Amino acid sequence: MTSADVIYNCPFVPAEWIKAHGLRPVRLNPRPSWGMHILGQIEGICPYALAFANHAAACDAGLVVFTTRCDQMRRVYELWKVCTGRPAFLLNLPTCRQSAAAQRFYIDELLRLGRYMEQFGGRRPTKPILAQIMLQANQDLETPVSPNRGAVPVAILGGPLMNTDMVLFDTLASGGAYVVFDGTQGGTRCIHRPFDRRELCEDPLQELALAYLDIPDVFFRPNDGLYRWLKAQIDDTAVRGLILHHYIWCDKWKAECWRIRQWLPIPTVVLSNDGQTGLDSPGIRNRLSAFLEAIR
Amino acid sequence: MILSPQKLTLEQWDGHWDLLARQGLLRPEHCGPLSRHVSDGDTRLLALRFDNSPAALQLWNLLLTEQDRLWQWKEGGKRLVGTMKDLGTVPVMAYSLDDLVAFYPDGAWWTPCVMEMNQQLLQIADSLGIDESFCPVRAMLGAFVNRNHFPIPDLLICSVGATCDDFSAIAQRLNGLGFPILWWEIPHRRPPEPWEEAVQIGNGLVAPASLVSLVRNELDRVRSALSALAGTDLDDLKLQAAISRANQVRSLLASLNRLAFTATLSPLPALEVLIAQMLAIHFCSDLGKTVDVLRALLAQAKQRVDAGLGYGRPDDVRIFWVNPPADIKVMNLVEDYGGRICGTDFMFTHALDPIDLDLPPMDALARIALADPMVGPVCDRARRIAAEIQRFGCEAVVVCRIPGASHCATEGSLIAQYLRQTCELPVVEVEVPSLVDTTVHVFENRIKALIETAKARRRG
Ligand code: SF4
Numbered sequence: 218m219t220s221a222d223v224i225y226n227c228p229f230v231p232a233e234w235i236k237a238h239g240l241r242p243v244r245l246n247p248r249p250s251w252g253m254h255i256l257g258q259i260e261g262i263c264p265y266a267l268a269f270a271n272h273a274a275a276c277d278a279g280l281v282v283f284t285t286r287c288d289q290m291r292r293v294y295e296l297w298k299v300c301t302g303r304p305a306f307l308l309n310l311p312t313c314r315q316s317a318a319a320q321r322f323y324i325d326e327l328l329r330l331g332r333y334m335e336q337f338g339g340r341r342p343t344k345p346i347l348a349q350i351m352l353q354a355n356q357d358l359e360t361p362v363s364p365n366r367g368a369v370p371v372a373i374l375g376g377p378l379m380n381t382d383m384v385l386f387d388t389l390a391s392g393g394a395y396v397v398f399d400g401t402q403g404g405t406r407c408i409h410r411p412f413d414r415r416e417l418c419e420d421p422l423q424e425l426a427l428a429y430l431d432i433p434d435v436f437f438r439p440n441d442g443l444y445r446w447l448k449a450q451i452d453d454t455a456v457r458g459l460i461l462h463h464y465i466w467c468d469k470w471k472a473e474c475w476r477i478r479q480w481l482p483i484p485t486v487v488l489s490n491d492g493q494t495g496l497d498s499p500g501i502r503n504r505l506s507a508f509l510e511a512i513r
Numbered sequence: 514m515i516l517s518p519q520k521l522t523l524e525q526w527d528g529h530w531d532l533l534a535r536q537g538l539l540r541p542e543h544c545g546p547l548s549r550h551v552s553d554g555d556t557r558l559l560a561l562r563f564d565n566s567p568a569a570l571q572l573w574n575l576l577l578t579e580q581d582r583l584w585q586w587k588e589g590g591k592r593l594v595g596t597m598k599d600l601g602t603v604p605v606m607a608y609s610l611d612d613l614v615a616f617y618p619d620g621a622w623w624t625p626c627v628m629e630m631n632q633q634l635l636q637i638a639d640s641l642g643i644d645e646s647f648c649p650v651r652a653m654l655g656a657f658v659n660r661n662h663f664p665i666p667d668l669l670i671c672s673v674g675a676t677c678d679d680f681s682a683i684a685q686r687l688n689g690l691g692f693p694i695l696w697w698e699i700p701h702r703r704p705p706e707p708w709e710e711a712v713q714i715g716n717g718l719v720a721p722a723s724l725v726s727l728v729r730n731e732l733d734r735v736r737s738a739l740s741a742l743a744g745t746d747l748d749d750l751k752l753q754a755a756i757s758r759a760n761q762v763r764s765l766l767a768s769l770n771r772l773a774f775t776a777t778l779s780p781l782p783a784l785e786v787l788i789a790q791m792l793a794i795h796f797c798s799d800l801g802k803t804v805d806v807l808r809a810l811l812a813q814a815k816q817r818v819d820a821g822l823g824y825g826r827p828d829d830v831r832i833f834w835v836n837p838p839a840d841i842k843v844m845n846l847v848e849d850y851g852g853r854i855c856g857t858d859f860m861f862t863h864a865l866d867p868i869d870l871d872l873p874p875m876d877a878l879a880r881i882a883l884a885d886p887m888v889g890p891v892c893d894r895a896r897r898i899a900a901e902i903q904r905f906g907c908e909a910v911v912v913c914r915i916p917g918a919s920h921c922a923t924e925g926s927l928i929a930q931y932l933r934q935t936c937e938l939p940v941v942e943v944e945v946p947s948l949v950d951t952t953v954h955v956f957e958n959r960i961k962a963l964i965e966t967a968k969a970r971r972r973g
């Protein structure tokens with residue numbers, strides 16, 4: 218890491234905004250906290266939030282950005298400050314995203330983040346610079362997934378995954394499945410829609426904010442957008458089963474699991490992750506293999 | 514006539530009731546003996562001990578008759594507003610309009626305790642996937658589903674944003690079950706940046722003017738919804754009047770707390786002080802009766818203090834209590850163990866602070882909403898607690914953990930750490946479940962150890 222790196226994990230921190238300030242966005246895919254407890258080991262904290270904070274604390278440089286997307290992360294930010302004594306930025310996110318006031322609020326927060334980045338060597342971007350970076354981002358978005366013939370189409374939905382949890386994709390592949398859509402935090406669900414060319418020429422920051430606020434997420438109230446997105450994905454693909462993933466103590470995803478299962482027309486399996494055992498345990502492998510067999 | 518303070522069991526209260534009635538000390542507002550609520554299912558009452566004053570009886574009756582009152586209001590044509598999570602702000606707006614009655618469905622938080630799990634509310638929540646990894650507020654979901662605990666409100670209003678994940682998640686599930694909700698944003702209260710306009714929001718707190726303005730706009734949406742429900746305009750004059758009445762409640766409570774926490778002997782037990790404080794949130798659906806009850810309690814407390822009467826001994830260890838206990842019985846237990854509650858933060862201190870009458874009312878309400886200890890940084894909350902500890906001369910702190918609560922793990926340990934360093938006092942963190950009975954020995958050991966430590970420190 219270098220001092221020009223901006224470390225974050227939340228999909229509502231726009232990478233384009235960081236780049237426009239001349240800094241490097243580093244979206245951390247944290248490793249589990251095993252034995253490395255800069256923040257202490259406290260029962261009741263989401264293991265992902267703790268892992269992110271621990272991993273960020275272990276990075277010797279860089280500017281760290283937390284967000285208020287959930288209570289756990291908001292409070293881990295405070296723990297991080299106390300335990301590391303290092304500065305960090307807490308980006309306030311609006312929960313009622315539909316109101317114009319909430320949109321203005323998000324834009325103001327991005328501007329505040331911008332000023333913060335300026336203190337750490339960032340440059341305030343001009344409109345054309347931001348617009349150019351957004352246009353480039355539009356091109357980078359075009360990454361079509363190639364279907365894997367003969368394999369069972371499944372989907373994954375849930376919050377973030379830690380780097381060791383990526384083994385889930387291997388487990389599914391070795392079980393004869395392929396992932397038609399990835400609705401976890403690192404997947405397509407949390408990639409913003411393409412920026413509107415005309416809008417971004419007029420007011421790029423506003424278009425940036427609106428595109429990010431369109432990301433369908435579980436924390437918005439109401440969270441209908443998540444269900445609309447899920448329905449569209451299911452209608453568009455031949456998905457046969459859904460793997461729902463949540464960490465223990467992640468109330469927002471855990472609470473939705475029951476509703477999603479009721480609502481979906483396809484079979485689902487819920488993986489509850491304690492952040493320690495990981496998704497590579499024999500128990501989880503067995504459950505997944507039984508699930509794939511059932512939906513084959 | 515001054516009654517010597519004495520804690521009574523429910524059974525003893527029945528005999529005491531007869532005695533008071535014979536002596537002509539009871540009035541119609543005392544309703545009836547407390548034991549009648551046991552047949553309604555409030556069985557935890559059998560495990561509690563109550564203050565023997567008619568004022569305390571009035572307090573308990575006000576609390577325990579709320580459900581009946583809500584049905585009566587509804588049948589009488591009032592429109593019910595279920596306000597959720599903000600604890601203290603939206604009810605002031607709702608009570609500005611005569612036709613509206615506001616209450617907190619969140620109050621079901623205590624139902625598993627008061628009804629000793631008899632109502633299956635937690636089982637209903639379990640069956641909907643909301644298990645014990647969520648805090649006791651999950652009982653609210655059960656109460657909406659079984660419809661036995663309160664009438665379904667005509668309008669549900671919920672604050673979200675910098676609120677706990679438990680509540681936000683459960684309210685969303687409620688919404689998914691078909692209950693429409695008006696969501697309003699309460700953002701995390703951050704310190705103002707050097708370049709931003711900052712405003713005082715009360716109790717030494719400052720916030721960026723932009724946040725106050727956001728909350729005011731959000732509350733304006735609430736105001737419109739309330740006006741539409743009542744079919745009449747909620748103007749500033751009506752709001753001013755309601756704020757004055759809310760401030761009356763807050764001022765009575767401030768006086769009551771001062772007496773309870775500073776007199777040589779405590780004029781009221783900690784349990785009754787807790788219940789009295791809860792009245793600040795939504796006036797137990799009856800603002801007028803709340804004022805009457807608080808006046809009676811205050812008069813009773815003053816009489817006792819003047820007569821040198823009270824509970825405990827002057828050398829009882831003075832404890833500051835952080836967070837509401839899921840089982841109210843622990844308030845009795847702490848006193849049994851030789852502790853005395855001399856300061857509290859039950860997570861709604863903003864509902865006890867006066868609302869600024871010199872400001873335009875919506876502005877004043879926005880500021881008080883933002884002063885919620887749970888939406889700001891932990892250090893703000895810890896600083897306020899430290900100031901109160903000093904003000905009331907507390908010698909020890911209990912940080913009560915709420916099972917399943919998303920904020921407790923981090924917040925509790927940060928508060929404990931801050932207080933240990935700043936106030937140099939012994940602090941314990943102790944989890945209190947909805948029924949403490951099965952873990953009462955753990956609770957007893959921890960509180961007694963805390964009390965011993967505090968006493969040893971006195972000896973130097
Ligand atoms: S997994 Fe859930 S609780 Fe954990 S940081 Fe993400 S949203 Fe928050």
Ligand code: SF4
Nearest residue numbers: 648650677679918919
């Ligand atoms: S006790 Fe804590 S977690 Fe539960 S509803 Fe209240 S603030 Fe939320």
